[in-house]
Amino acid sequence: MPFLSDVFARLGRVARGQANQGVDAIEDATFEATVRQTVADMKGELNNVVRASAVAMSNYNRLDAEYQKYVKQSQEWKDRAGLALDAGNEELAKAALARKADSDKQVASMQQSVAAAQQTSEKLKSQVGELKRKIEEGERTATTLVARKNAAAAQRKVAEAMAGVGNADNAFAALNRFEETVSKEEATAKAFDELASSGKDDDLEKQFAALGGHSVDAELEALKRERQLKAAPVPPPYIPKELPAGSNSISTAPKLGEKTKA
Numbered sequence: 001m002p003f004l005s006d007v008f009a010r011l012g013r014v015a016r017g018q019a020n021q022g023v024d025a026i027e028d029a030t031f032e033a034t035v036r037q038t039v040a041d042m043k044g045e046l047n048n049v050v051r052a053s054a055v056a057m058s059n060y061n062r063l064d065a066e067y068q069k070y071v072k073q074s075q076e077w078k079d080r081a082g083l084a085l086d087a088g089n090e091e092l093a094k095a096a097l098a099r100k101a102d103s104d105k106q107v108a109s110m111q112q113s114v115a116a117a118q119q120t121s122e123k124l125k126s127q128v129g130e131l132k133r134k135i136e137e138g139e140r141t142a143t144t145l146v147a148r149k150n151a152a153a154a155q156r157k158v159a160e161a162m163a164g165v166g167n168a169d170n171a172f173a174a175l176n177r178f179e180e181t182v183s184k185e186e187a188t189a190k191a192f193d194e195l196a197s198s199g200k201d202d203d204l205e206k207q208f209a210a211l212g213g214h215s216v217d218a219e220l221e222a223l224k225r226e227r228q229l230k231a232a233p234v235p236p237p238y239i240p241k242e243l244p245a246g247s248n249s250i251s252t253a254p255k256l257g258e259k260t261k262a
Contacts, residue, residue, distance in 0.1 A: 031149050035142045040136050049131060053124035067107065067114045074103035219261035 077100035084093035 032146045039142050057121045061119040067110045070103045070106040
């Protein structure tokens with residue numbers, strides 16, 4: 001049924017997504033070990049390639065040795081035919097040339113195979129050398145990746161600590177939560193204190209507070225008396241025109257409110 005097929009397809013996607021997420025989490029937790037293992041796997045592949053290449057090159061070496069043997073035999077029978085001719089023995093020279101022809105046939109039949117095996121051997125050598133260079137580069141890259149991963153993780157932890165976020169073990173985040181808890185307790189205590197003091201007699205408190213202070217009217221009357229005293233004229237000092245005979249003292253000005261003598 002199409003409906004069930006769609007449901008199973010969606011469930012399959014969910015399962016694959018969960019599996020991939022789990023694998024990603026494991027790889028992230030063991031990043032360095034995973035990278036090192038990847039390089040180790042590359043080296044294992046190199047070893048397999050080297051073994052296969054060694055077998056192919058060994059086959060070429062054996063084939064080439066067989067080929068070179070027939071080439072050498074052909075040259076030897078040719079030299080022997082020449083010696084027979086020099087000795088005047090044509091029959092022996094013909095027999096030697098017949099053996100040379102057999103060797104030449106072997107050389108001709110093996111020549112193409114030897115050339116192909118040689119080309120394969122040289123190609124394998126080149127590929128093995130390239131693979132070795134890639135593994136060396138992979139080792140350097142792995143070291144760089146591990147260093148970059150560690151630096152990025154450290155930078156992320158510093159940023160999370162500065163922002164006060166992150167996992168539950170973040171001390172900075174915990175301290176912020178403690179501060180919020182204390183602030184809530186302080187606000188609650190203040191609220192209860194306000195509720196407890198709201199039942200007091202506010203008028204009675206104001207009356208007792210007025211006993212210890214000065215009213216505005218009293219301060220106004222005191223200010224008026226002070227300004228009146230400053231505004232009252234001050235009489236000039238008394239200075240007599242002549243001193244009385246026999247007097248050797250200087251007459252002083254009459255005191256304020258005292259009558260002068262005629």
